[in-house]
Amino acid sequence: MSQKNKSIQEKMTELTDIVSWFNGDSFVLESATDKFKEAEKKAQEIEDDLSKLKNEINVVKQRFDGAN
Amino acid sequence: MEKSLNPIFSVSDFIAIFNQTLEYAYPMVEIEGEVASFKVNQSKFVFFDIKDASGSINCFMTVWQMRVPIEDGMKVVVSATPKLTQWGKFSLTVKNIRPSGEGSLKKSYELLKAKLEKEGLFAPERKRHLPQFPGRVAVISSTQAAGYADFIKILNDRWGGVRVDVAHVQVQGAGSADQIIRAVDYFNQQEVLPEVLVIIRGGGSADDLSTFNDEPLVRAIAGSRIPTLLGVGHEIDESLSDLAADVSAATPSNAAQILVPDKKEITKLVNGQISSLLPRILQMIEQQRQSVCECLSGAFFTIERALSEAEWKLESLKNTFRQLDPEVILTRGYAIVRGATEVGRVIEVETKKLIIKAEVKNVTKK
Numbered sequence: 001m002s003q004k005n006k007s008i009q010e011k012m013t014e015l016t017d018i019v020s021w022f023n024g025d026s027f028v029l030e031s032a033t034d035k036f037k038e039a040e041k042k043a044q045e046i047e048d049d050l051s052k053l054k055n056e057i058n059v060v061k062q063r064f065d066g067a068n
Numbered sequence: 069m070e071k072s073l074n075p076i077f078s079v080s081d082f083i084a085i086f087n088q089t090l091e092y093a094y095p096m097v098e099i100e101g102e103v104a105s106f107k108v109n110q111s112k113f114v115f116f117d118i119k120d121a122s123g124s125i126n127c128f129m130t131v132w133q134m135r136v137p138i139e140d141g142m143k144v145v146v147s148a149t150p151k152l153t154q155w156g157k158f159s160l161t162v163k164n165i166r167p168s169g170e171g172s173l174k175k176s177y178e179l180l181k182a183k184l185e186k187e188g189l190f191a192p193e194r195k196r197h198l199p200q201f202p203g204r205v206a207v208i209s210s211t212q213a214a215g216y217a218d219f220i221k222i223l224n225d226r227w228g229g230v231r232v233d234v235a236h237v238q239v240q241g242a243g244s245a246d247q248i249i250r251a252v253d254y255f256n257q258q259e260v261l262p263e264v265l266v267i268i269r270g271g272g273s274a275d276d277l278s279t280f281n282d283e284p285l286v287r288a289i290a291g292s293r294i295p296t297l298l299g300v301g302h303e304i305d306e307s308l309s310d311l312a313a314d315v316s317a318a319t320p321s322n323a324a325q326i327l328v329p330d331k332k333e334i335t336k337l338v339n340g341q342i343s344s345l346l347p348r349i350l351q352m353i354e355q356q357r358q359s360v361c362e363c364l365s366g367a368f369f370t371i372e373r374a375l376s377e378a379e380w381k382l383e384s385l386k387n388t389f390r391q392l393d394p395e396v397i398l399t400r401g402y403a404i405v406r407g408a409t410e411v412g413r414v415i416e417v418e419t420k421k422l423i424i425k426a427e428v429k430n431v432t433k434k
Contacts, residue, residue, distance in 0.1 A: 053228025
C-alpha cells in the first residue's frame, strides 16, 4: 500500500473514530467543540489528498509470449 | 533387366523422407471438422478422427495438450502436423484443438463447467474480498485493447495513489491463454505480492472470448495467491474464468469501479460525516438542557413538598394551641374559679359571659 493512500485510509479511520466518539458513551459536551474542529480538519486533509493523488502505471518489461 | 532411374528406399527411409517432405510443405496445418471415435488410452493418449461429409483423418495428441473438453460430434479446429506413422498410417499429430462454432463452444463450455464445478473451483466459500483501498495492483491485459484504455481511464477518474503494474499479453487467439497464465504466475511469484490481480479484456465474439474458458487458465485464476478481479467482455458474457475469479466485473470499466472507490463519493461521505456531527451536538445540548430542567423541577418539587409538610405541622400545632386557649374552654361551658376554697371565703367564678362573686358554704373532699 502506498504511503499516500495509507495515509488517506488512516485519516478516514481517524475521522470515523471521531464520528463514533460523538455517537458513543464517551461523548461529553465540553469536548465536543474541539473534537468537531479536529474532524473538520481531518475531512479537509482527506479532500486535499484525494484531489492531488495520481496513479502510477508501469508496463512490466517481462514478455509473456514465451519468447524469453 | 533395365535398371530403374528412381531411387530405391527402404520402408523406414521412405517414411522418414515422406515425413520430411510433409514437414517442409505443411509445417503446421489448421483443419476444421467434426470429431468422431474420440477415445483416451491409458489416461495419456488421445485418439480421434476429424471428418466432414466426404473425408476423415486420424488424429493423435496427449491429454495434456487438451485445453478444453472434447467429445464426438463437436465441430473443432485442430492445429496439427501431418505425419505418416511407421505402420504406414497417415495421421495428424495435434498440437492444439479448440471448439468451433456456437454449438461446440457451448457444449465444451458446459462440459468443463460441470467438471470444475464438481471440483469446487467456483464455490462461493473460496471467494476472497478485495481490499477497499488497494495501493498496489497488477493488471493483465493487452495495452492496445480498448477495454484496457477504458479501465485505466475510469481508474484515474475515480482514485489516485495506486501503483499499477501491467503485464501486456495477447488476450485472444492461439497462445493467449498461455500468455495470461505466464503473467498470472509472474505476479504470483513476486516477493511482495500485489493486493489485487485484475484481468481485463473488452468485448468480442464467443470465439474471441473462448480464451477465458481454457481449462489451465481457469485453474491458474482459481489457484492465484493474489485475489483476482476479472473484467472480461460485456455484461452478458460469462466465462469460466469469471466463475473462478474472486470477483467478476461485467466490463473492464466496471472492474475499475469495483477495484477503487470514487473520490467524489468519498469526499461526499466525509462531508456527510461532518454534517452529521452538528445535529448530534445540538441534540446533546437539548438533552442536557432537558436533563438540567428535570433536575431543577425535581429540586423545586422537593422544596415545595418540604414546605407543605412544615405548613401542615404548623397548622396542626396551631389547632392544638387553639384548643388549649381558656376562652375556648369557657365557650364550651366550663368556668374558672379563683380564690381560696375555704368555708366563708369569697371566691370569683368566671364564665364565658359573667364574672361572679360567691361565698363558700361547704367544702367536701371528693
